[in-house]
Amino acid sequence: MATNKKALLIDITKCIGCQACAGACKEAHGVTGDPEPKLSETALTVVQDKNGKFVRKQCLHCEQPACGSACLVGAITKTAAGPVVYDKSKCVGCRYCMIACPHSVPRYEWSKLAPYMKKCDMCYDKRVSKGQPTACAEACPVGATIFGDRDEMLREARRRILDDPKYVPHIYGEREYGGASMLFLSDVEFEKLGFMIPPTEAPLPEVSKAALDEAPMVVLVGGTMLAGLYWITNRRREVLLAEAQKKTLKFPVGDEEERS
Amino acid sequence: MPETKTKKPIITVWRVILGVIFLAGAYATYLRFVVGWSAATNLSDAQPWGMWVGVATLCGVGLSAGGFATAAAVYLLGMERYRPIARAAVLVAFLGYVSVCVGYAYELGLPWLFWHALIYWNPKSVLFDVMFCILAYTTVLTIEVSPAIVERLPFNGFKKTYMHWHHRLATAVVLAGVLLSSMHQSYLGGLFLIFRDKMYPLWYTPALTTMFYLSAIPAGLAMVIITLYLCNRSLGTKVDPKILKEVAWVISPMLILYFVWRMVDLVKHGGGPYLFKPTSEAAYFWLEMALFVFLPVFMLNNRWVMNRPEGVYWSSAVVIAGFITNRVNVSINALERATQANYIPKWPEMAVTVMLVTCAILAFRYAVIYLDILPKKAKSTRKWLANAGVAANA
Numbered sequence: 219m220a221t222n223k224k225a226l227l228i229d230i231t232k233c234i235g236c237q238a239c240a241g242a243c244k245e246a247h248g249v250t251g252d253p254e255p256k257l258s259e260t261a262l263t264v265v266q267d268k269n270g271k272f273v274r275k276q277c278l279h280c281e282q283p284a285c286g287s288a289c290l291v292g293a294i295t296k297t298a299a300g301p302v303v304y305d306k307s308k309c310v311g312c313r314y315c316m317i318a319c320p321h322s323v324p325r326y327e328w329s330k331l332a333p334y335m336k337k338c339d340m341c342y343d344k345r346v347s348k349g350q351p352t353a354c355a356e357a358c359p360v361g362a363t364i365f366g367d368r369d370e371m372l373r374e375a376r377r378r379i380l381d382d383p384k385y386v387p388h389i390y391g392e393r394e395y396g397g398a399s400m401l402f403l404s405d406v407e408f409e410k411l412g413f414m415i416p417p418t419e420a421p422l423p424e425v426s427k428a429a430l431d432e433a434p435m436v437v438l439v440g441g442t443m444l445a446g447l448y449w450i451t452n453r454r455r456e457v458l459l460a461e462a463q464k465k466t467l468k469f470p471v472g473d474e475e476e477r478s
Numbered sequence: 479m480p481e482t483k484t485k486k487p488i489i490t491v492w493r494v495i496l497g498v499i500f501l502a503g504a505y506a507t508y509l510r511f512v513v514g515w516s517a518a519t520n521l522s523d524a525q526p527w528g529m530w531v532g533v534a535t536l537c538g539v540g541l542s543a544g545g546f547a548t549a550a551a552v553y554l555l556g557m558e559r560y561r562p563i564a565r566a567a568v569l570v571a572f573l574g575y576v577s578v579c580v581g582y583a584y585e586l587g588l589p590w591l592f593w594h595a596l597i598y599w600n601p602k603s604v605l606f607d608v609m610f611c612i613l614a615y616t617t618v619l620t621i622e623v624s625p626a627i628v629e630r631l632p633f634n635g636f637k638k639t640y641m642h643w644h645h646r647l648a649t650a651v652v653l654a655g656v657l658l659s660s661m662h663q664s665y666l667g668g669l670f671l672i673f674r675d676k677m678y679p680l681w682y683t684p685a686l687t688t689m690f691y692l693s694a695i696p697a698g699l700a701m702v703i704i705t706l707y708l709c710n711r712s713l714g715t716k717v718d719p720k721i722l723k724e725v726a727w728v729i730s731p732m733l734i735l736y737f738v739w740r741m742v743d744l745v746k747h748g749g750g751p752y753l754f755k756p757t758s759e760a761a762y763f764w765l766e767m768a769l770f771v772f773l774p775v776f777m778l779n780n781r782w783v784m785n786r787p788e789g790v791y792w793s794s795a796v797v798i799a800g801f802i803t804n805r806v807n808v809s810i811n812a813l814e815r816a817t818q819a820n821y822i823p824k825w826p827e828m829a830v831t832v833m834l835v836t837c838a839i840l841a842f843r844y845a846v847i848y849l850d851i852l853p854k855k856a857k858s859t860r861k862w863l864a865n866a867g868v869a870a871n872a
Contacts, residue, residue: 257523284672290609292600308598311587313526314605318672322817325523326587328515333587414675422672426604429668429687433607437657444554444653451556 223399224300224346225368225391226355227375228274230404230411231384232362235265235272242357243276246341259327262338263354268411271404274354274363277302277323277338278391279399280421287423288318299347300368300399301340309334320395320414320422340399368399375403396421496836503833506826510584518826525810525819529827532809534581534834536666537802538574539612540690543698545571545619546659553652563721565626565851566709567702571659572619573838574701579616580837584830604668611662618655621647626849664691670808676816679749680763681808689740693770696732697801699725700794705842706852707791713843715852719787726790729797730778737771762803762811770800 240253243263254261263276279302286294286302293308294315315335316324327333341352350356351365358364364371372392379385390402395416402408409415510518521528548567551557583589596613600606621644628640667690674682683689703722709715744750753760774797783789810821845851 287600287602288605288672290600290603290605291594291598292603293598308594309588310591310594311589312585312605313587314603314669316523316526317676317813317817320675322524322676326526328522331511331514333515416675422674423602425674425684426668426671427602428684429665429671430602430604430607432687433661436661440657440660441653444550444656448554448649448653451554455556 222299223368224340224365225279225371225399225401226340226352226363226365227371227401227403228363229378230271230273230362230402230406232360233265233272233274234360234362235267236359237265238357238359239274239354239363240264242353243338246344246353257323257325259325259329259336262325262336266412269406271406271411273411275321275323276400277340278321279338279340280395281397281399282395282421282423284318284320284395284422285315285324287426288314290314297342297347299342301342301346302399303339303342304335304337306334311335318422320416368401371401375401378403393419395419396424496840499829499832499836502825502829503836506829506833507584509826510830518824520821520824520827522819522821524817525813525821527809528821529810529823529831530581530585532806533802534831535578535585536805536809538578538581538834539666540663540694540697540801540805541701541798542571542574542578543659543663543694544700544702545569545574545622545698546656547695547698548702549622549652550656553649554656560721560725562853563702563706563717563725565623566706566717566846568619568622569626569842569845569851570702570705571698572616572623573841575612575616575619577834577838578612581830581834604665604671608662608665608669611658611665615655615658615662618651618658621651622655626845626851630849660691663694664688666690667808670812673813676813677808678759678812678815679747679752680744680759681812683743683747683749685739685743686808689736689743692732692736692739693801693804696729696736697797699729699732700797700801703794704791704798707787707794709846709852710787713846713852715846715854717852719790722787723784723790726778726784726793729794730775733771733775733778733797737767737775759811759815762807766800766803766807768800769796769803774800 237253240261240263244251244253244260247262249260251260254264255266257264257275263274265272265274267273279296279300281296283294283296283302286292286296289309290312291308291310293305294302295305296302311333313326313335316322316326323337325336327336340346341350345352355363355365364374366374372389375389375392379387379389384405386404386407388404388408390404390408390413391398391400394414396419402413404411506518515521519528519530545568548560548564552560552564582592586592595606595609625641625644628637628644631637664687667686667688670677670682670686671684703726706715706717706722710717710719744753753763774793777783777789777793777796780789783793813819814821
């Protein structure tokens with residue numbers, strides 16, 4: 219794993235729900251308007267109130283993104299620096315990424331006639347690729363969201379869990395779906411905060427990869443079998459034909475042109 | 479089905495229905511491409527795939543499976559008895575695929591960029607493989623149906639050369655077609671593998687690929703049967719009802735195999751406890767089973783039903799209804815609990831789907847009338863068999 223991989227550490231216990239991150243995100247992406255309650259084409263990150271806890275929701279930037287493996291034109295890729303980015307010039311609008319995402323993050327510009335997918339890009343172009351922190355991390359007044367190297371963020375998270383027994387001893391995003399670049403700490407079970415708890419740690423792309431890997435075998439074995447069967451039936455036909463020509467034909471055989 | 483005779487009043491019930499379908503389809507097209515998504519569909523961020531994927535694509539492709547099954551039986555396995563229906567079966571498949579391709583113009587957000595799929599490859603994507611197989615197989619089907627058109631051309635030299643090469647390559651083309659369609663019939667199921675944590679356990683299984691393949695073949699054959707039955711009834715073709723009965727007879731063991739496999743797999747992957755829960759999913763599941771397995775298996779094994787052509791027709795129709803239920807369940811109902819979308823298609827979605835199906839039916843009708851697709855006289859059936867070689871008689 220690359221050492222310079224970046225990540226955000228979001229500490230749910232520290233968040234005061236001030237929406238500064240949501241506002242800064244809008245500003246960084248050139249969108250105006252108030253913070254929204256749900257993710258939308260104009261709100262790429264939101265702060266939701268879940269039973270008194272403020273929970274940020276946005277793209278988790280998985281290490282092996284399901285959306286990226288789903289995208290038929292490869293428009294969604296995981297960068298070496300961590301962010302999962304979307305190249306809108308490749309997109310054809312199939313929206314497979316939207317259902318493939320286990321966190322249901324990607325949004326679609328349903329109102330436009332040339333719609334594109336929208337999701338958090340972890341400020342890759344404007345900030346992270348230039349070594350700056352994301353807009354949301356920079357805007358957070360209480361340090362509930364901090365930005366840094368993923369290894370460093372994991373160390374910090376573990377330190378907090380060890381220091382303070384209020385935390386659930388679990389860093390969401392460390393291993394879920396093969397790990398992510400958004401790491402969450404909480405004092406309430408993540409399940410109760412609406413986080414998707416995967417049944418296994420295996421990244422989703424591996425599920426479909428298993429099916430895709432069978433293809434060459436199917437083609438090889440199936441092709442050989444079918445060709446073999448054809449050879450047999452063809453041979454049988456030839457034999458029958460030869461035998462029949464020795465006897466008298468029951469009815470005249472037209473030209474041998476096949477109707478295929 | 480539209481009717482045949484031209485010496486009839488200009489305004490008939492069928493023409494009025496056709497007119498309504500096309501007007502509605504045209505208006506729906508306007509809504510989709512000029513007004514926007516929200517006017518034309520009930521799709522949303524929670525439910526980004528709806529009827530156009532669930533019915534137009536999944537069912538369109540699945541119901542075309544009769545093409546490759548029949549082509550394999552006749553051209554590769556030498557079952558000459560079914561030669562008279564092979565051309566029609568392949569034509570059904572061709573029109574099915576063409577309508578799927580046209581349907582994608584509606585379904586894609588940026589349909590004019592569809593060619594991106596050909597230049598930006600992502601081999602990790604199941605959808606990429608599906609798309610590639612669909613394009614390749616549509617090409618194969620075009621080659622497979624082309625002789626029916628070429629043989630009507632007035633250019634003798636071209637015709638001769640074309641038929642010569644077509645004949646030489648036919649086996650390879652059919653073989654490629656069987657492999658391609660087998661692959662992507664399964665891959666259509668593979669599309670849903672990545673929705674593991676969102677799909678209701680009654681439908682999610684790592685064997686979705688196998689399930690889609692196993693269910694597509696009987697449904698495809700049922701589609702061939704009802705198409706040919708309707709042709710016999712309304713276009714005056716003379717397809718031996720015995721052949722249709724025999725094809726129908728194959729469907730029942732396939733459905734039983736599918737059912738047993740599906741149940742074993744379901745229990746193995748922990749879907750068992752969900753079978754009898756009082757949920758809407760369980761109801762959808764049993765509806766699917768009733769229409770796709772129980773009812774048709776009963777009908778197909780009932781002598782009284784099978785001894786009359788309408789019986790064969792209705793059993794096949796039930797199989798198709800069950801198949802559509804299955805695909806809609808997998809693509810829409812299985813996801814609703816996780817996405818909480820409560821999706822019901824808007825009328826333009828249905829209008830477009832109905833219009834695509836109608837276009838395919840019309841194309842098929844005119845192909846049967848003007849081209850040599852199906853035997854039109856009882857005598858010609860024998861000639862077809864004779865042309866196919868003495869093997870047919872053996």
